[in-house]
Amino acid sequence: xxxxxxxxLSIVVGLGIIYYGISNVRKSNVLLGVLTFVHSALxxxxxxxxxxxxxxxxxxxxxxxxxxxxxxxxxxxxxxNREEKAKANDKTADQPKE
Numbered sequence: 001x002x003x004x005x006x007x008x009l010s011i012v013v014g015l016g017i018i019y020y021g022i023s024n025v026r027k028s029n030v031l032l033g034v035l036t037f038v039h040s041a042l043x044x045x046x047x048x049x050x051x052x053x054x055x056x057x058x059x060x061x062x063x064x065x066x067x068x069x070x071x072x073x074x075x076x077x078x079x080x081n082r083e084e085k086a087k088a089n090d091k092t093a094d095q096p097k098e
Contacts (some may be wrong), residue, residue, distance in 0.1 A: 003058040004051060010047030010065050014040040017072070033078040039072045 021036030043065065050061035 003062065004012050006062050007050040008049045010050070010061070014043030014047060015067075017043060029079065032038065032075065035075045035079070036072070039068055041077075042068050 017036050017040035021033045021040060024030075024036060046061050046064045046068075050058065051062060062074035
């Protein structure tokens with residue numbers, strides 16, 4: 001019964017990540033956008049796939065979702081910070097030196 005909750009939550013999280021990926025592509029952070037689309041597809045796939053797993057293998061889908069959360073968090077931290085630092089460096093380079 002609890003696995004149904006995780007499967008539905010995985011699909012909802014996957015849809016939320018698609019929205020986040022679209023907003024990153026609009027900000028011209030294409031690599032992070034592509035990685036979020038890949039992660040969202042994996043979330044949605046394992047959310048649907050979890051409904052068809054036998055009872056003894058239900059934990060596999062939950063562990064896969066946990067792994068996707070960790071890898072997505074690492075991607076956001078690494079690639080998101082890189083773009084913010086580059087924008088900060090561009091702003092300081094544009095300022096006239098006295």
